[in-house]
Amino acid sequence: MSDNSQIKVVFSPEEIQRRVRELAEQITSDFAGQEPIMLGVLKGCFIFLSDLVRQVDLPLEIDFVRLASYGSSDTSSGRVQLVKAPEISIKGRPVLVVEDIIDTGNTLKWLVEYLEGMQPSSVNLCVLVDKAERREVEVEVDYVGFKVPDGFLVGYGLDFDERFRFLPGIYELNPQRGGA
Ligand SMILES: O=P(O)(O)OC[C@H]1O[C@H](OP(=O)(O)OP(=O)(O)O)[C@H](O)[C@@H]1O
Numbered sequence: 463m464s465d466n467s468q469i470k471v472v473f474s475p476e477e478i479q480r481r482v483r484e485l486a487e488q489i490t491s492d493f494a495g496q497e498p499i500m501l502g503v504l505k506g507c508f509i510f511l512s513d514l515v516r517q518v519d520l521p522l523e524i525d526f527v528r529l530a531s532y533g534s535s536d537t538s539s540g541r542v543q544l545v546k547a548p549e550i551s552i553k554g555r556p557v558l559v560v561e562d563i564i565d566t567g568n569t570l571k572w573l574v575e576y577l578e579g580m581q582p583s584s585v586n587l588c589v590l591v592d593k594a595e596r597r598e599v600e601v602e603v604d605y606v607g608f609k610v611p612d613g614f615l616v617g618y619g620l621d622f623d624e625r626f627r628f629l630p631g632i633y634e635l636n637p638q639r640g641g642a
């Protein structure tokens with residue numbers, strides 16, 4: 463760490479790799495015979511999606527959307543902005559959305575409604591980290607890597623103001639503030 467932030471390990475790189483492998487096995491079995499579009503939500507998804515697609519044994523396609531709601535704050539504004547739309551046509555295709563984290567649920571709720579407007583054959587959600595206690599809107603998540611209580615997490619794609627995404631594990635930032 464190059465500043466005075468305090469951090470606590472929440473999930474080690476090894477734990478994450480184990481869990482990603484399990485999720486990939488489940489997805490491979492559930493989507494057998496299909497060619498899903500794995501739709502990553504930038505930027506946070508970039509490491510999780512990269513690890514996941516190399517473990518899933520399916521003829522999948524990969525695309526991205528870019529959404530933003532947190533900006534440089536550690537609380538969601540609740541307003542979701544579409545910065546980049548999918549490039550592959552999702553009409554009639556199974557879509558598996560891949561996200562680093564669900565917190566209030568605002569981002570994924572907005573995205574599911576947006577995607578359904580494009581008439582995919584199915585939309586399923588895969589998130590690595592679920593902060594279920596903080597949910598503000600109902601969202602059905604099909605694949606969850608880890609459930610966690612409150613506390614701001616960084617690493618493995620997750621940022622605070624664009625920092626810390628590159629860290630290999632998942633860490634809680636300023637744990638004394640989050641009360642964990
Ligand atoms: O459930 P919510 O409360 O909506 O929060 C989850 C969203 O917040 C983060 O994105 P952010 O806006 O920080 O963009 P980023 O992926 O570029 O970091 C995260 O990657 C999710 O997309």
Ligand code: HPA
Nearest residue numbers: 565613614615616620621
């Ligand atoms: O804990 C978090 N860390 C990083 N980004 C986030 N977006 C929602 N919750 C979080």
Ligand SMILES: [Mg+2]
Nearest residue numbers: 506532621622
């Ligand atoms: Mg972010």
